[in-house]
Amino acid sequence: xxxxxxxxxxxxxxxxxxxxxxxxxxxxxxxxxxxxxxxxxxxxxxxxxxxxxxxxxxxxxxxxxxxxxxxxxxxxxxxxxxxxxxxxxxxxxxxxxxxxxxxxxxxxxxxxxxxxxxxxxxxxxxxxxxxxxxxxxxxxxxxxxxxxxxxxxxxxxxxxxxxxxxxxxxxxxxxxxxxxxxxxxxxxxxxxxxxxxxxxxxxxxxxx
Numbered sequence: 001x002x003x004x005x006x007x008x009x010x011x012x013x014x015x016x017x018x019x020x021x022x023x024x025x026x027x028x029x030x031x032x033x034x035x036x037x038x039x040x041x042x043x044x045x046x047x048x049x050x051x052x053x054x055x056x057x058x059x060x061x062x063x064x065x066x067x068x069x070x071x072x073x074x075x076x077x078x079x080x081x082x083x084x085x086x087x088x089x090x091x092x093x094x095x096x097x098x099x100x101x102x103x104x105x106x107x108x109x110x111x112x113x114x115x116x117x118x119x120x121x122x123x124x125x126x127x128x129x130x131x132x133x134x135x136x137x138x139x140x141x142x143x144x145x146x147x148x149x150x151x152x153x154x155x156x157x158x159x160x161x162x163x164x165x166x167x168x169x170x171x172x173x174x175x176x177x178x179x180x181x182x183x184x185x186x187x188x189x190x191x192x193x194x195x196x197x198x199x200x201x202x203x204x205x206x207x208x
Contacts, residue, residue, distance in 0.1 A: 018062060021152055022052075025066055025107050025141040029149035032073065036102035039081060039088055046078060048101065059127035062139055066109035071182055074103055075189070107149045108178040110171035111139040119157040122167070124174070138164075140171035144179040 026032065037046040050069050054061065077098035080091045113126040113134040123130065131137075136156025141149040148168070153159070159167075 018065060022066060022069055024150050025109060026069060029107050031105055031107050033102035033104050057128060059131050060111060060125045062111050063109045067178060070106050073101060074186060076101060105143045106179050107141050107143045108175045109139050109141050110174045111137060112167050113137050114157060140168060142171055142175050144176045146172050
């Protein structure tokens with residue numbers, strides 16, 4: 001369904017690389033505060049897993065997948081809990097309003113495609129067909145503060161240092177753009193869900 005190059009139940013090299021890149025970008029970068037997932041030290045904790053299902057691949061899969069994973073994790077709400085003595089209580093949504101994950105920063109992937117004999121033509125957000133013609137690619141994973149989580153370049157033509165620095169600066173600008181977009185959309189969604197709806201009623205009930 002995604003693309004002719006993918007087979008059901010047979011992970012391709014591209015899928016494995018995508019999974020590893022997303023893991024490094026989100027989990028290993030410390031974007032999520034894992035200590036906040038602890039319920040009882042040394043005994044119980046929340047387990048968070050993000051499953052990504054791609055319906056159509058028309059290029060720039062890495063950037064789109066990273067944006068989707070970060071958006072999903074920031075939108076997710078886990079049940080509220082409390083501890084009295086040694087008793088752990090997990091509340092349903094009807095009892096207490098679910099709470100978001102503790103998010104430290106939002107990393108995003110920005111992929112550059114290089115074309116031409118010397119890779120002197122650079123393109124962002126390449127389509128699948130354009131990706132078949134590129135001579136090299138480079139993916140930056142970074143947040144809006146300019147903190148680079150990783151840089152991925154697997155083979156292909158060499159990239160000159162000045163071009164590399166220019167790409168990093170452009171990636172920072174795109175990361176800020178993605179952050180602003182996601183923040184705005186999450187705020188709009190929260191207002192739409194909360195406006196006189198179930199969560200507003202639940203909050204009023206809890207405050208009584």
